[in-house]
Structure formats: structure tokens, C-alpha cells
Amino acid sequence: MPESLHKLYIQVAVALPISGTFTYTVTGELVGKVAVGKRALVPFSGRKVTAYILRIIPPEKREGLKDIITVIDTYPLFPPRMVEFFEWLSNYYLYPIGLVIKGALPTGLNVRIPDGEKMPSKGWLDRVGLLKMVFITLKKGVIVDRSLFDRRRSPRNEDEFLEMMSKKKEVSLREIKTTFTNGAYLVDKWIKRGFLKRARRPVVRDIADEALFISSKPPPLNSKQKEVVEKISEKLKDNAFFTYLLHGITDSGKTEVYYHAVKAAKELGRQSIIMVPEIALTVSMASLFRARFQDRVAILHSALSKRERYDQWIRIAKGDADVVIGARSALFAPLSRLGLIIVDEEHDLSYKQEEKFRYQARDAAIVRAKLSAGLVILGSGTPSIQSYQNAAIGKYGFLAMPKRILRRELPDIQVIDMAKFERSSAAQDESIMSPPLKEAIQENLAQKKQTILFLNRRGFSSLYLCRFCGEAIRCPNCEVSLTYHKYGDNLLCHYCGLSIKPPNRCPACNGKELRPFGFGTQRVVEVLGDLFPEARVERMDRDTMRHKGEVQQVLKRFMQHETDILVGTQMVTKGHDFPNVTLVGVISADLSLNYPDFRAGEVTFQLLSQVAGRTGRGNVPGKVIIQTFNPSHYAITATKNHDYTKFFSQEIALRQQVNYPPFSLIATVRFLGNSKTKTEKIAHHIGVKIRKSLKKQAKRKNAIEILGPVEAPMAKLKGKYRQHILIKSRTSRYLNQLLKEVETFSVQILSSSGVRMIIDVDPYQMM
Ligand code: ADP
Ligand code: ZN
Numbered sequence: 001m002p003e004s005l006h007k008l009y010i011q012v013a014v015a016l017p018i019s020g021t022f023t024y025t026v027t028g029e030l031v032g033k034v035a036v037g038k039r040a041l042v043p044f045s046g047r048k049v050t051a052y053i054l055r056i057i058p059p060e061k062r063e064g065l066k067d068i069i070t071v072i073d074t075y076p077l078f079p080p081r082m083v084e085f086f087e088w089l090s091n092y093y094l095y096p097i098g099l100v101i102k103g104a105l106p107t108g109l110n111v112r113i114p115d116g117e118k119m120p121s122k123g124w125l126d127r128v129g130l131l132k133m134v135f136i137t138l139k140k141g142v143i144v145d146r147s148l149f150d151r152r153r154s155p156r157n158e159d160e161f162l163e164m165m166s167k168k169k170e171v172s173l174r175e176i177k178t179t180f181t182n183g184a185y186l187v188d189k190w191i192k193r194g195f196l197k198r199a200r201r202p203v204v205r206d207i208a209d210e211a212l213f214i215s216s217k218p219p220p221l222n223s224k225q226k227e228v229v230e231k232i233s234e235k236l237k238d239n240a241f242f243t244y245l246l247h248g249i250t251d252s253g254k255t256e257v258y259y260h261a262v263k264a265a266k267e268l269g270r271q272s273i274i275m276v277p278e279i280a281l282t283v284s285m286a287s288l289f290r291a292r293f294q295d296r297v298a299i300l301h302s303a304l305s306k307r308e309r310y311d312q313w314i315r316i317a318k319g320d321a322d323v324v325i326g327a328r329s330a331l332f333a334p335l336s337r338l339g340l341i342i343v344d345e346e347h348d349l350s351y352k353q354e355e356k357f358r359y360q361a362r363d364a365a366i367v368r369a370k371l372s373a374g375l376v377i378l379g380s381g382t383p384s385i386q387s388y389q390n391a392a393i394g395k396y397g398f399l400a401m402p403k404r405i406l407r408r409e410l411p412d413i414q415v416i417d418m419a420k421f422e423r424s425s426a427a428q429d430e431s432i433m434s435p436p437l438k439e440a441i442q443e444n445l446a447q448k449k450q451t452i453l454f455l456n457r458r459g460f461s462s463l464y465l466c467r468f469c470g471e472a473i474r475c476p477n478c479e480v481s482l483t484y485h486k487y488g489d490n491l492l493c494h495y496c497g498l499s500i501k502p503p504n505r506c507p508a509c510n511g512k513e514l515r516p517f518g519f520g521t522q523r524v525v526e527v528l529g530d531l532f533p534e535a536r537v538e539r540m541d542r543d544t545m546r547h548k549g550e551v552q553q554v555l556k557r558f559m560q561h562e563t564d565i566l567v568g569t570q571m572v573t574k575g576h577d578f579p580n581v582t583l584v585g586v587i588s589a590d591l592s593l594n595y596p597d598f599r600a601g602e603v604t605f606q607l608l609s610q611v612a613g614r615t616g617r618g619n620v621p622g623k624v625i626i627q628t629f630n631p632s633h634y635a636i637t638a639t640k641n642h643d644y645t646k647f648f649s650q651e652i653a654l655r656q657q658v659n660y661p662p663f664s665l666i667a668t669v670r671f672l673g674n675s676k677t678k679t680e681k682i683a684h685h686i687g688v689k690i691r692k693s694l695k696k697q698a699k700r701k702n703a704i705e706i707l708g709p710v711e712a713p714m715a716k717l718k719g720k721y722r723q724h725i726l727i728k729s730r731t732s733r734y735l736n737q738l739l740k741e742v743e744t745f746s747v748q749i750l751s752s753s754g755v756r757m758i759i760d761v762d763p764y765q766m767m
Pocket of ligand 1: 222577
């Protein structure tokens with residue numbers, strides 16, 4: 001037997017913060033079990049760690065190569081094609097490849113066993129098996145005869161329960177329990193009577209249980225949609241990489257276009273990924289696709305439990321899904337016949353992961369499509385400056401849907417100059433709710449229409465201020481002011497989560513006049529209560545949405561018009577389709593406008609346009625009222641005039657002037673430490689070295705500009721002092737090269753310094 005048949009060489013990545021890959025050998029019966037995409041357990045400096053098999057490679061003549069211990073998976077977790085993608089991610093974002101893969105896979109799959117300990121028990125492997133669920137079924141041949149029971153002594157909803165059981169024949173216990181509060185009792189009773197039976201079996205959990213909106217029959221497309229779908233279908237036939245930017249205003253019917261694109265890809269034998277910016281939006285997107293593709297739809301997002309995610313993952317890996325829908329992490333769906341990636345609301349900032357592995361899922365989607373010769377559709381009503389510029393210079397194809405569906409009119413947008421309304425204490429509420437907004441809400445209520453009020457700050461007040469010395473109470477960890485939360489009566493830090501009781505006396509002057517100042521969503525709700533006591537008001541922000549499913553519940557109540565006014569942060573601005581909403585109020589447009597960030601204008605324009613798009617989606621035209629102290633800012637006037645191109649031309653000119661993206665590529669090198677002086681010293685030291693290493697190549701020096709180190713705008717966060725260096729580069733190659741040098745030479749400088757360095761490529765977080 002040739003040696004290659006009883007001994008294999010494999011290249012693996014280990015799930016540890018170590019760059020590079022490693023070679024192992026495989027012998028004996030494991031040879032038949034090894035495959036790219038499976039995990040192996042390998043010996044690694046005295047430990048046993050999880051490794052991902054990247055390649056089977058030709059024999060190496062090196063001494064001391066070790067055998068793997070075992071192969072963990074029966075099915076590969078990702079197709080061989082994805083290896084190159086992982087490698088690209090690792091290289092571009094300077095993140096260890098093993099951790100890139102670990103982050104891409106469903107959580108809970110990683111094992112590390114210290115030497116000397118036994119192999120994991122069988123239970124451990126079972127743990128990642130399929131989820132089992134209890135189902136209640138109507139026994140064969142049984143007919144529910146109501147005369148069989150005494151109706152006077154039965155709960156009122158028993159009829160309804162029995163009717164459901166005889167209609168559906170089989171329902172999960174979970175669904176019964178969520179539909180009927182006394183579900184467990186009803187089930188027991190009817191099992192005892194011999195009508196129902198209980199069975200436990202493995203399922204791929206039907207996540208669309210929580211479906212909100214279902215429309216199974218696609219409507220006939222309008223001419224614009226048809227035109228766009230035709231172009232997309234044509235492109236798909238090329239089987240080649242291409243990117244389209246689809247500029248479709250809100251309510252132009254993009255979802256139907258996505259559906260037809262996925263269908264066209266499916267007909268060509270290729271699979272699709274649809275990414276949406278919010279977990280909550282996957283639910284409505286998924287229920288539409290479920291209604292039309294049945295069980296060929298898989299869902300991936302981080303709010304699924306470990307098991308649910310694993311189940312979905314394995315289904316996808318086995319080729320049981322034609323389309324995967326999810327938030328950012330759907331990018332990693334292990335599809336082997338991927339042909340289409342749709343990024344909905346491509347401008348959304350949530351596509352950037354801001355911890356550990358800092359990648360931009362939209363940008364990475366383009367690379368993944370390139371590696372699989374697939375098509376990308378970036379859809380948005382307010383495209384990012386970057387994508388629109390790429391379309392403008394011909395790098396992307398451009399598709400436009402400039403009109404709302406069924407010729408519904410664009411909402412009328414009124415901008416209110418808040419400088420007109422004094423902040424006298426008598427008129428305090430007017431700084432929150434100007435008279436025109438008040439009247440509009442009143443009128444809307446009278447007409448039984450619904451209202452959305454948007455304010456991008458949760459809590460009751462923005463500051464807790466001393467009336468005597470003007471000192472605001474600050475977070476000792478973050479040096480930002482604390483927000484007063486009336487429910488719970490505490491002061492909260494929105495950055496580190498610190499929560500304290502409001503002090504009686506000012507820590508600075510010992511004065512006794514401490515008051516909340518400014519306002520957040522809680523305060524808005526309170527003002528509404530005073531002004532419109534009869535209105536049903538709900539609040540949707542991170543404080544009220546702590547638990548799984550709560551977002552859906554609030555949206556469902558609003559959808560069913562059990563709520564008149566929905567007050568919320570960013571969460572209310574995105575994607576939802578409520579036909580009865582005819583008024584949107586922006587309580588303050590100034591918060592995002594004043595961020596020290598080159599994208600402040602872009603973000604404000606997007607936020608305002610998105611929230612404005614929530615109104616007038618039914619038969620009655622909508623109205624939007626924007627309150628601001630900057631009524632003539634171009635981001636606000638462009639929103640008012642629904643003029644994206646005007647906004648784009650002003651914004652792009654500014655970017656060019658200051659040489660920010662898309663005219664340059666940027667990266668930040670951030671330093672975090674417990675000691676202020678130490679952090680400054682290290683940042684300075686590394687800054688000097690970066691400049692020195694830049695000088696080595698004249699060409700590169702001309703292409704790169706270095707700013708800082710300086711103190712970050714958020715100078716202290718979660719107890720850490722922060723410094724940063726900004727690098728601007730004309731080419732991505734030079735930038736990548738330089739960052740790698742930085743990474744290498746800083747290892748020694750940082751070691752045991754107590755300062756951590758974070759490299760953020762294409763950063764969005766500038767504070
Ligand atoms: P967008 O994502 O562009 O904001 P949606 O895809 O949510 O818009 O569509 C807006 C509304 O129009 C939805 O209620 C959708 O069902 C409806 N719709 C889409 N296309 C059509 C069509 N061709 N005919 C009738 N209604 C449509
Ligand atoms: Zn804090």
C-alpha cells in the first residue's frame with residue numbers, strides 16, 4: 001500500500017489567539033474520517049485543542065509532526081470553498097484564522113481538554129445533536145365530540161383548543177402553551193381522556209412559529225420591479241461575480257425583488273443568503289420566504305439558542321436549504337452552491353461587528369461572492385456613501401426603484417426649528433414636544449391612526465445636574481454623564497452598565513439641588529401621558545427589550561393597533577411595515593448630528609430618512625415632523641426634500657476635502673489601559689515606531705498619512721484610558737502591510753505593559 005493511503009498530512013487552524021496554520025498527520029482508521037471542514041482534536045503545546053481542517057496537503061519531510069487525536073465531526077461544518085474566505089478575512093482584518101472560524105461557527109462547538117484528562121464523554125457529543133421537542137397529536141381515528149364533556153365545568157377556551165387540535169392534528173407543546181395560558185392543563189386533561197397523545201422527537205425548530213406577517217402568494221410585480229428582477233436574473237445566468245447596488249426608497253417593494261432574485265438563483269441550482277440588519281427583521285423576512293419556499297429556508301442569528309443554531313447550521317451544511325436568512329452572522333452560512341448574497345439595508349451600521357473579530361459583514365459579503373463567483377445585491381433606501389460612490393464610478397451596477405409601491409405618496413416632512421420654543425420652566429415640555437407636533441399627534445389620535453415617535457436616547461434624562469455648580473454626575477469608569485432612569489430610580493451608565501442610586505448631595509459642591517436635565521424615551525412617554533391620557537403608549541428601547549421575543553410582542557401589539565403611539569430609539573426606525581402609521585415624529589435630530597465622527601451627516605440622513613419611511617405605507621399619506629436646532633443642515637434639508645442625490649453630492653465633496661473614505665482607506669490602532677500615563681507612553685512609543693517603519697519605503701510613505709496618537713473622544717471607557725492612532729491610506733495593500741508590521745513589532749512593547757492594542761480596519765467607531 002502506498003504511504004499516502006495510510007497516512008495523510010493536513011493543514012489546520014487552531015481555535016486559539018495564534019496566527020498562522022499548522023500541519024498534523026492522520027493515521028489508521030482516522031484517515032477515512034478526515035475531511036476539510038471537520039474539526040479534529042489535536043495535541044497543541046501540552047493541551048488538546050479544537051482544530052479546523054483546512055486542507056489535505058502533500059507529505060512534508062519535517063520532523064516531529066504530530067498525529068491528530070480524533071476527528072470530532074461526522075459532517076463537515078463548512079465546505080472547502082470557504083477556506084479561502086476565512087483566509088481572506090484573517091488577513092484583511094488581522095485576526096487569527098482559528099478565531100475567525102470559531103466566531104463563524106455556532107457557539108458551543110469548541111472543546112479544549114487539558115492533558116491528562118479523559119476524552120469527552122459521549123454525552124458531550126449528544127449535546128450538539130438535534131433538538132428534541134414534545135408534540136401533542138390527535139390519536140388516529142379520534143373525533144372530538146363535544147357532547148362528551150360537561151361544558152359548564154370547562155375552561156372557556158376549551159372549544160378553541162379542541163378545534164385547533166382537530167384541525168392541525170399535531171401541535172408542539174410549546175406552541176400550545178404560548179397560545180393557551182392553561183395549555184398544560186388542557187393537554188393533560190385530554191390525554192387522560194384518551195384523545196391526545198404525547199411524543200418527543202427531534203426537530204429542526206420551526207422558528208417561523210413566531211411569524212408576524214405572512215403572504216404566501218407573491219403579488220404581480222409592478223413595471224419597475226419587473227425591470228430590476230429581469231436585470232438580476234440575466235446577471236445570475238453569467239455565473240460570475242458581480243455587485244449591484246439597488247437604490248430602492250423605503251416602501252418601493254424591495255422584498256419582492258429579493259424573493260424573485262432568490263427564486264431565479266434557485267432555478268439555476270444556486271443557493272442564496274439574505275442578510276438583514278436586525279434580528280427582529282429576520283422574523284418577518286423569514287416568514288415571507290417560509291410561506292413560499294417552505295422548509296428550504298434556514299435561519300441564522302445570534303439570538304437562537306446554541307442548539308437551534310447548530311441544527312440550522314447542520315441543515316445548511318448538508319445542503320437542505322436554498323436560502324439562509326439572518327443577521328450579520330448569516331454571512332458564514334456553510335452553503336456549497338452559493339450564488340447570491342443580498343444585503344438588505346446595506347448602509348446599516350450593525351453590519352460592523354464591534355468586538356473581538358471586527359469585520360464589516362457587507363464588505364465581507366462582496367468578497368465571499370467573489371470567491372464563489374456569485375452575485376451581490378446591496379439594497380437600501382439610503383445607500384452608504386461608499387456603495388453609492390462605487391456605483392457612481394462604475395465598480396457596481398446600479399438599479400433604482402425611486403417610487404413607492406402602488407404610487408403611494410412620499411410623506412410630507414416638516415422641520416421645526418426648536419430655537420423658537422423657549423426653555424422656560426413653564427414651557428419645559430415644549431422643548432420635548434413643540435406645539436405643531438402636539439397638534440399633529442392629537443389629530444392623528446382623533447382619526448384613529450397610529451404614531452411613531454423617535455428619540456435616539458433611552459432613559460429619562462440625559463444628565464443629572466447640580467443646580468448650583470452645574471456639575472453633572474459622571475460615571476467613574478467612563479467619564480461620561482450618567483442617565484437618570486425613572487423606573488428603578490437609578491443613574492445608569494450606557495457604556496459600562498454601572499447603576500447607582502442618585503446621590504442626595506452634589507459630589508462637587510455638596511449642594512442639595514440635583515435634578516434630571518434633558519430627556520430620553522422614558523420622559524417622552526411621561527409627557528405623552530400628561531398630554532394624551534387616553535392614548536395607549538408603548539416604549540421600545542434596549543431597556544424594555546431585555547428578553548427574547550419582547551420585540552416581536554411589542555411589534556405585534558402595534559401591528560394589531562393595540563397601541564396608538566410607539567416611542568423608541570433606533571429600533572423603531574428600521575424596516576417595519578405598519579400600514580396604519582400616518583405620523584412620525586423625530587423628537588430631536590441633533591443627537592447624531594453632533595457626534596465627532598466623519599460619518600455623522602451620513603448617519604443622521606439615513607436615520608431620519610428611514611424613520612420617515614415608516615409612515616404613509618397604507619392608503620392615507622403620511623406626515624413627518626422633525627424637531628431640530630439645526631434646521632438648515634444639509635442632512636436635514638435633504639431629508640425634507642427626499643433628495644438623496646443632493647445629499648450625496650454635498651457629503652462626497654466634504655469627504656474628498658478631508659480625504660476620508662471613500663477617498664482613503666482607514667484603520668485605527670487603539671490603546672486601552674488602566675493607567676493613563678502608561679497608556680499614553682505606549683501609544684506614543686508605537687506611534688513613533690509606525691512613522692519610522694513607514695519611512696523605509698518612499699512610495700508607501702506618500703500613500704499613507706498618520707494622525708495621532710491622541711486621546712480618544714471617549715477618553716475613558718469601562719475603566720480603561722484610551723488613546724488612538726488613525727491611519728489613512730490610498731491603497732489597501734500598503735495599509736495591510738503596515739498594520740502587519742505594527743502587529744509584529746508591538747508584541748514586545750506591549751508585553752506585560754498592562755496596555756492592550758486593538759487594530760480596527762475600516763472602523764466605524766471613531767470615539
Ligand atoms: P421596501 O423594503 O422597499 O421598503 P417592502 O418590500 O417592504 O418595501 O414593500 C412594501 C409593501 O408593498 C409591502 O407591504 C409589500 O407587501 C407591498 N408590495 C411589494 N410589491 C408589491 C406589488 N408588486 N404589488 C402590491 N404590493 C406590493
Ligand atoms: Zn460607565
